[in-house]
Amino acid sequence: MIQFNYTLDLIISLFIIFVVYILIKVIYRHKPRVNDLYGKDIILFHSNQRYDKRIWRFNIIDAIINQKKQSKSPSKLELKVIVGELSEDTLEIIKNAASENFEEISIIGGPKVFCEDKTEIYTLLDNYETVKYFILLKRPNKHFMIFNQKHLYIEKPHRHNETRGAVGIKIAHHELIDIYNQAFKKILKHAQQLTKEDVLDQKCYED
Amino acid sequence: MDIIGLIPEFLVFSLTGSSLSIAAYSAFKDRNDDKKLLLIIAICFSMAFLVVFILTFSNIDNLTIVPFTIALIFYILIFMAILSIIGFVIHRLIVDESYKKDEIESAIDIIESSKDGLDSFIKLLEIKKYD
Numbered sequence: 137m138i139q140f141n142y143t144l145d146l147i148i149s150l151f152i153i154f155v156v157y158i159l160i161k162v163i164y165r166h167k168p169r170v171n172d173l174y175g176k177d178i179i180l181f182h183s184n185q186r187y188d189k190r191i192w193r194f195n196i197i198d199a200i201i202n203q204k205k206q207s208k209s210p211s212k213l214e215l216k217v218i219v220g221e222l223s224e225d226t227l228e229i230i231k232n233a234a235s236e237n238f239e240e241i242s243i244i245g246g247p248k249v250f251c252e253d254k255t256e257i258y259t260l261l262d263n264y265e266t267v268k269y270f271i272l273l274k275r276p277n278k279h280f281m282i283f284n285q286k287h288l289y290i291e292k293p294h295r296h297n298e299t300r301g302a303v304g305i306k307i308a309h310h311e312l313i314d315i316y317n318q319a320f321k322k323i324l325k326h327a328q329q330l331t332k333e334d335v336l337d338q339k340c341y342e343d
Numbered sequence: 344m345d346i347i348g349l350i351p352e353f354l355v356f357s358l359t360g361s362s363l364s365i366a367a368y369s370a371f372k373d374r375n376d377d378k379k380l381l382l383i384i385a386i387c388f389s390m391a392f393l394v395v396f397i398l399t400f401s402n403i404d405n406l407t408i409v410p411f412t413i414a415l416i417f418y419i420l421i422f423m424a425i426l427s428i429i430g431f432v433i434h435r436l437i438v439d440e441s442y443k444k445d446e447i448e449s450a451i452d453i454i455e456s457s458k459d460g461l462d463s464f465i466k467l468l469e470i471k472k473y474d
Contacts, residue, residue, distance in 0.1 A: 156383065174451070278457050312458075322465045323468065326469070
């Protein structure tokens with residue numbers, strides 16, 4: 137009969153706990169190079185993950201609102217958006233942000249929209265004065281969203297009638313945010329603001 | 344306390360544990376770190392099965408030659424099967440890990456190409472404006 141040896145038992149148990157701990161550590165490991173350069177959490181969305189992209193952006197808006205409630209800071213909530221054309225998906229995100237009291241929402245879009253979205257854009261501009269809509273003479277090929285100077289959402293370049301992958305960065309590095317902020321400011325200089333009445337006369341894609 | 348009496352229970356627990364965690368792994372749709380945690384749980388369970396299984400080996404030394412050979416074949420087969428399962432689980436872990444790495448890399452590619460293209464687009468706008 138084997139006699140129980142408590143020291144040996146303890147050593148083996150500790151060793152096993154250590155091995156499992158290391159394994160868990162390995163799968164949840166932090167990626168210093170990536171995280172320092174870009175941001176805390178980087179998520180890649182494939183072109184077919186339309187629903188995931190939506191949910192991610194809705195969650196970001198919720199997180200910002202919750203954080204504001206907790207910290208009770210008086211700072212304004214901002215949302216900056218550059219899109220090819222203000223379409224259904226983006227409209228939903230913007231509506232959500234506007235209804236959650238984001239104080240400054242600026243959207244820069246290309247010269248055309250989808251014909252069926254015009255009334256929606258009109259309603260949006262009619263309901264929320266915080267939403268400002270600008271258009272460029274040329275369709276922008278770089279599309280991104282800056283959520284309250286903190287989180288970034290970058291889309292892969294795509295044509296107006298297709299969807300591509302995108303990347304979401306939670307708590308992006310401030311230098312990265314700065315680059316996009318500067319670009320947004322520069323592009324804004326070339327953009328022209330549209331009122332809700334102008335939107336109805338905007339050119340549109342006839343499919 | 345007699346450890347031999349506990350062996351059947353241990354075998355059942357570890358086997359159900361490992362199969363349940365592998366089943367949960369395949370049912371998990373999102374490819375994230377939590378999914379890989381299930382693989383580690385599966386490894387723990389199958390290792391536990393292996394340990395208890397080796398323990399049962401102490402029972403067969405008083406058998407005659409024919410039952411002993413048959414038992415030995417049974418042991419070897421089960422051993423190989425469980426080792427292959429562990430190998431498979433580790434392989435999945437490595438594949439998942441490299442998939443994650445690829446995803447991060449292509450995400451970085453998207454960020455970099457988008458960042459680099461910003462300036463050229465702004466220049467294009469400037470040229471158009473002052474033409």
